Amino acid sequence: MTGRPLNGGAALDGDDDAHFLASYDASVFERPSVAVDVALLTASGGELFTLLVRRRDRPQAGRWALPGTFVGLAEPLEAAAARALEKKAGLAGVFVEQLYTFGAPGRDPRTRVISVAHYALVDPARFVEAARGGEGVATFKISVPWGGEAGGPVRAVDEGGCVHALAFDHADILGAAVKRLRGKLNYAPVGFELLGDSFTLLELQRVHEAVLGRPLNKDSFRRRMLASGLLEPTGQSETGVGHRPASLYRFGGAVAP
Amino acid sequence: MTGRPLNGGAALDGDDDAHFLASYDASVFERPSVAVDVALLTASGGELFTLLVRRRDRPQAGRWALPGTFVGLAEPLEAAAARALEKKAGLAGVFVEQLYTFGAPGRDPRTRVISVAHYALVDPARFVEAARGGEGVATFKISVPWGGEAGGPVRAVDEGGCVHALAFDHADILGAAVKRLRGKLNYAPVGFELLGDSFTLLELQRVHEAVLGRPLNKDSFRRRMLASGLLEPTGQSETGVGHRPASLYRFGGAVAP
């Protein structure tokens, strides 16, 4: 390994940098536009759903698209994603995380638009409320045509079972969100974002099954979750279910004994 | 779930969109700059190394930084990453993948610069060649101050054991690259990018250990790798090693029997 590092690597910037910055002309280079798009996901009945917005403006007016917006010049990316979610779906304070940046030169026919895609997770109750909120907003079931972590675009299916072609590369963004979620289930406490404050083990299992797209072994899932130390019994149980009620749990983040 | 999708969702764009696009003025919004930075990694002797470039321009002239460049207006992101690697390190045809997009408003003092970070993997032989290539280029050992998949910035250590502060948020980018690589080892055939055409099982184990930052059980590693079906014996063995020579393998991607 050949290396010629500086001795000490001391910071060389100071007042000189300040002078330089004062005279810096930011308009020298032509720039692409930067946007964010948000794949909002929820799980219900062992299926994944997303919220789409009908485009009113060109291009691709009339198509269904992810909530999105252009990024403000001094706005953090996550803030832009949260703003898009707030404006288009009326949702605030939900889990949002960066996903992948889609930047193929031809993905938007207007001009070069680089989209920093995010995904967001909410429980079904908040999701339904958000989907009822605005005009031009609708819920779509996500149909994943690939298994495991293969990846690729997914299909958006409306209530009538009709598949819709989405705007731009938004089917790929949704596919990336599902893939990320599947990968994360293996090692991270995902899934709790998709549930309410308290939940039964079976409800948690249904969420995992919705994300993974395959049934899970009940006993093994129970043991694994209870052994993970992430669950905390509330002491309460379901009521009115026509059979033995299940214990309710909440997410109890790694409390040391 | 409330939904009001269109019947059929037919594409509404056509000649109308063409007229619209012809008159579209792309300069309405102020835009951030978009750059790519590339964390080039290699593994040797159970350690990870990266290649850094000494900044000659303001701001932060003199600091060590990842190879990077601004993205051309019609240039794919991966192409920009490959171009940066080619120009700064003389490397072409290596594995490059998008990592994460760093866009905090203050990360570059000049103006808003959003960097789509990538990581690249090469075997030590090509790495050393690249590091010898240019002036103002050096090799640094990566010291990871966190375990598992915790994440966070890493330290760049020169040959003399001296830790250098990197330009901008490049220590975070390197940390994200290590984290990604650790996560990927669990399910994907990573590691082969970091080795030459043929290698012994122990060499492959050293690569995994370098990435994970912890020793691995030799027997278990052997069994797991041989059972994975990803390895193909070359029929050859090491020579001149002062002990029983190990069999050489190559990466044989899932060949059906």
Add this chain to the structure above:
DNA sequence: TGACTTATATGCGCCATGCATATATGTTGG
């Protein structure tokens, strides 16, 4: 030739998982 060093093969115990069985505890319908 024999010491030395690492590769390779085999066996054993432990633990997570999948599967089967048994018991517990609510609701619902007589």
Add this chain to the structure above:
DNA sequence: CCAACATATATGCATGGCGCATATAAGTCA
């Protein structure tokens, strides 16, 4: 009030992966 019902919860058992230990193989080097 009681029994049927449906699911929750608990327990046992076979299997397979993994960590660990042991034994043998095959080169180099003095």
